[in-house]
Amino acid sequence: MxxxxxxxxxxxxxxxxxxxxxxxxxxxxxxxxxxxxxxxxxxxxxxxxxxxxxxxxxxxxxxxxxxxxxxxxxxxxxxxxxxxxxxxNRVELKKDEYFIADLIGCDVYTDDNPDEKFGEISDVMETGANDVYDIELVNGGNVLLPAIKDCILKVDVDARRVDIHLLKGLMD
The missing domain is CATH 2.40.30.60 (RimM)
Structure with a gap:
């Protein structure tokens, strides 16, 4: 099915x-x-x-x-x-809009190291102001990343890849 x-x-x-x-x-x-x-x-x-x-x-x-x-x-x-x-039959989305189901499981790469997998989106939280991606890190642990233009550089749901920029202090 x-x-x-x-x-x-x-x-x-x-x-x-x-x-x-x-x-x-x-x-x-x-x-x-x-x-x-x-x-x-x-x-x-x-x-x-x-x-x-x-x-x-x-x-x-x-x-x-x-x-x-x-x-x-x-x-x-x-x-x-x-x-x-x-x-x-899903509704058409506007530019830079994505279905949560399509984002979960996408591999995440950083602009600092675009060839090495950083993690995988395990959840998307809707907060009102902007969504927050819960990224399960390759080396263990999680990081919460706001889904804003400063952080989300490129999303390719067909390739199951999201390129991100980590803001200073996010991983400290």
Whole structure:
């Protein structure tokens, strides 16, 4: 099966006409307006392909309406289930934006020693001001690196490589 990315999970139904409230797993819930096809984790029934008919934000949630699901009884059994997209159905990102799932596992190299692996991105923390990359060092330990232009020199997710500049005092 192709790689799937979770974009949210159904928290509860909304009204009686088949709408659901979804907790989004994205930093920009307006992205749901651009999503046309989602896969619902149907448990033992496998993944169910759904076409998004309507998406609108409500506080920190998104209300979704799926084509062909017009009754609360048709969707209620899927409360708590995840919603996924395939790699080709992910939303388009702007320049210098990356999916967290694509960054995790990328090899990291420094501008001081571009031919020697420095570490690997093990996690990305969203702090509000900017993301922070948790880099697991080759020689053990970790370093937290802010994802800012001064530190992130080049990202090539296809090559699974990130080139960085270490600010003074970061490794002391």
């Amino acid at each position: 192709e790689e799937l990315f979770q974009v949210g999970s159904i928290t509860q139904t909304h009204g009686i006409k088949g709408e659901v409230k979804v907790f989004p797993l994205t930093d920009d819930i307006s992205r749901f307006k651009g999503m046309k096809h989602l896969l619902l984790d149907g448990g033992k029934d496998g993944y169910i392909e759904l076409e998004v008919e309507n998406a609108r934000p409500q506080k920190n949630l998104v209300i979704l309406k799926f084509k062909g699901i017009d009754n609360i009884n048709d969707i209620e059994k899927y409360k708590g289930k995840g919603l996924y997209v395939t790699k080709e």
